[in-house]
Amino acid sequence: MAIYSHSRLSTFEQCPLKFKYRYIDKIIPETGISIESHLGKIVHEVLEWLHRQVKEKNIPQIDEIISNYSKKWEEKYSDDIVYVKQELSQKEYFNKGIQFLVDYYNSYHPFKENTLDVEKKIILSLGEHNLIGFIDRLVYDSKKDRYEVHDYKTANNLPTQEKIDTDRQLALYSLAIKELFGKEKDVLLVWHYLAHNKKICSKRTNQQLKELKKEIIALIEKIESTTEFPSNKSVLCNWCEYKSLCQEFNCKPTKLKQEKLDIW
Numbered sequence: 001m002a003i004y005s006h007s008r009l010s011t012f013e014q015c016p017l018k019f020k021y022r023y024i025d026k027i028i029p030e031t032g033i034s035i036e037s038h039l040g041k042i043v044h045e046v047l048e049w050l051h052r053q054v055k056e057k058n059i060p061q062i063d064e065i066i067s068n069y070s071k072k073w074e075e076k077y078s079d080d081i082v083y084v085k086q087e088l089s090q091k092e093y094f095n096k097g098i099q100f101l102v103d104y105y106n107s108y109h110p111f112k113e114n115t116l117d118v119e120k121k122i123i124l125s126l127g128e129h130n131l132i133g134f135i136d137r138l139v140y141d142s143k144k145d146r147y148e149v150h151d152y153k154t155a156n157n158l159p160t161q162e163k164i165d166t167d168r169q170l171a172l173y174s175l176a177i178k179e180l181f182g183k184e185k186d187v188l189l190v191w192h193y194l195a196h197n198k199k200i201c202s203k204r205t206n207q208q209l210k211e212l213k214k215e216i217i218a219l220i221e222k223i224e225s226t227t228e229f230p231s232n233k234s235v236l237c238n239w240c241e242y243k244s245l246c247q248e249f250n251c252k253p254t255k256l257k258q259e260k261l262d263i264w
């Protein structure tokens with residue numbers, strides 16, 4: 001039995017060769033993460049901390065949030081972080097994160113939602129395999145008897161409602177919540193697009209979730225039976241941490257570091 005994640009499935013769909021580098025050969029990339037990933041990671045960590053504090057009835061002041069963000073940014077920043085776009089400086093990326101957090105704080109303070117958990121681990125059984133995921137924040141609205149799966153996005157793009165209505169990741173988390181709390185339970189999917197200070201919501205019917213489950217099982221079966229992993233060159237190669245190894249860019253693998261631990 002293999003353990004899958006949404007990221008594992010998406011990597012295979014994006015580029016089978018990248019999938020092979022990451023999940024089969026378990027190669028640790030020699031380049032650092034992108035500045036966008038660094039920003040996203042720190043903002044997620046601060047929002048996780050904020051909601052853990054709120055759960056303990058200790059609502060932080062905005063300056064505590066900024067100070068926590070600055071500390072985490074400094075601790076995790078390293079010189080091998082990659083700037084693909086070269087449009088913004090480190091300081092400008094740093095300030096973007098502050099803006100995200102200030103807008104979020106001003107919009108939701110004093111955080112009355114009934115948060116059940118943050119970074120909640122879910123395991124979804126998909127035929128012979130399991131899918132693991134982490135929900136940024138799980139809320140239960142007792143008045144509506146409804147669960148809410150909240151996800152934070154730090155990218156600049158703002159998807160259309162149509163695109164959100166077909167998003168796969170949170171739909172899979174919706175399936176997991178229904179397996180945990182009951183198929184008849186109402187589950188609302190909530191995306192926070194922090195760069196736009198905008199919340200977008202969607203829902204899935206049980207029929208849609210049933211079809212999604214079938215599609216994902218079929219995709220996993222395809223991955224399990226795959227023996228050839230061709231490259232798939234696209235604009236996303238600019239952010240690929242394996243570009244320096246990739247045949248598409250005339251690179252030959254040199255000495256590769258391999259990771260012993262499993263990567264989801």
Ligand code: SF4
Pocket residue numbers: 015017018231232233234236237240241242243246247248
């Ligand atoms: S650089 Fe592009 S083609 Fe090469 S492994 Fe990465 S995503 Fe695939």
